[in-house]
Amino acid sequence: MKDYQCRVPEEYYEEMTGGGRLEEVTYDSVIYCGDKSPAKKRALVYLPAGYDDMSVGSYKVLYLMHGGGGNEEEFIYGQDRSLSLMHIIDHMIAGGELEPLIIVTPSFYYSAEQSTTHDITEAGMLTKFYHNEFRNELVPLIDSKYRTIPDRDHRAFGGFSMGSETTWETMLNCLDLVKNFMPLSGDCWIVEQKGGGTYPEKTSRMMKEYIADKGFAGLSYNVFAFTGDQDIAFPALDAQIKAMSADGWNSDADHSLRYGTWAEGTHCYQYIYEYIYNILPDVF
Numbered sequence: 001m002k003d004y005q006c007r008v009p010e011e012y013y014e015e016m017t018g019g020g021r022l023e024e025v026t027y028d029s030v031i032y033c034g035d036k037s038p039a040k041k042r043a044l045v046y047l048p049a050g051y052d053d054m055s056v057g058s059y060k061v062l063y064l065m066h067g068g069g070g071n072e073e074e075f076i077y078g079q080d081r082s083l084s085l086m087h088i089i090d091h092m093i094a095g096g097e098l099e100p101l102i103i104v105t106p107s108f109y110y111s112a113e114q115s116t117t118h119d120i121t122e123a124g125m126l127t128k129f130y131h132n133e134f135r136n137e138l139v140p141l142i143d144s145k146y147r148t149i150p151d152r153d154h155r156a157f158g159g160f161s162m163g164s165e166t167t168w169e170t171m172l173n174c175l176d177l178v179k180n181f182m183p184l185s186g187d188c189w190i191v192e193q194k195g196g197g198t199y200p201e202k203t204s205r206m207m208k209e210y211i212a213d214k215g216f217a218g219l220s221y222n223v224f225a226f227t228g229d230q231d232i233a234f235p236a237l238d239a240q241i242k243a244m245s246a247d248g249w250n251s252d253a254d255h256s257l258r259y260g261t262w263a264e265g266t267h268c269y270q271y272i273y274e275y276i277y278n279i280l281p282d283v284f
């Protein structure tokens with residue numbers, strides 16, 4: 001079995017000639033986590049090399065959510081604005097390690113104009129509500145504006161830290177829209193803040209009940225979680241995944257929960273990129 005411990009090759013961090021390009025989309029949404037007042041939202045869209053060649057066809061879409069205090073640019077640009085993730089993805093596609101795909105990086109914060117102060121309780125509320133915008137505004141916009149394959153098998157949602165919490169909430173609420181999930185370094189807060197760690201069995205049970213209540217019980221899923229053993233989210237995510245595994249979440253090819261850890265990985269994008277390099281080819 002693959003152990004998903006390969007390092008991103010050094011040269012993958014360098015810009016590649018003939019790589020993909022970035023666009024941005026802006027759209028009207030509302031403050032779902034509040035008074036439903038209007039909100040202007042923004043997302044970056046990575047289009048792979050060859051996208052402009054109309055004969056190539058349609059693409060899978062990966063949605064990636066940033067962590068607490070971040071914004072829609074953070075995942076792709078990196079905190080140092082070096083565009084590392086875009087370069088890595090370009091190289092992976094060029095090397096045949098990854099099928100071309102579209103990547104969309106939205107934000108769970110209120111609006112594109114508002115600067116964010118990182119309050120973890122507030123972030124926890126926003127991540128819980130984000131799925132509304134995903135379903136009502138973002139997915140319809142992306143599927144109408146770009147040549148996507150608009151079905152659940154060809155959509156994935158992943159995120160880092162509070163974006164991982166968003167990933168779990170998206171799974172619970174939008175399993176009809178998305179089959180594939182990549183929660184990285186963050187547990188599910190359905191019970192309480194960091195409840196995947198404090199109440200792992202209850203978290204697993206409540207997630208199952210929630211999915212059943214939504215009428216999603218029979219749907220297939222493919223979850224690939226990853227974190228580092230020195231990550232502040234390790235205790236919570238590790239406990240949650242172990243409880244989910246014991247609870248039958250990884251039962252067959254159509255109900256798959258995979259999990260990996262990285263020695264000495266801490267809570268930062270540098271390691272998140274290593275995880276994505278290793279697991280993304282197997283996420284769809």
Ligand code: FER
Binds near residue numbers: 188
């Ligand atoms: C976690 C540990 C930390 C987690 C999120 C965080 C969603 C976020 C910390 C921060 O944003 O400061 O298990 O899971």
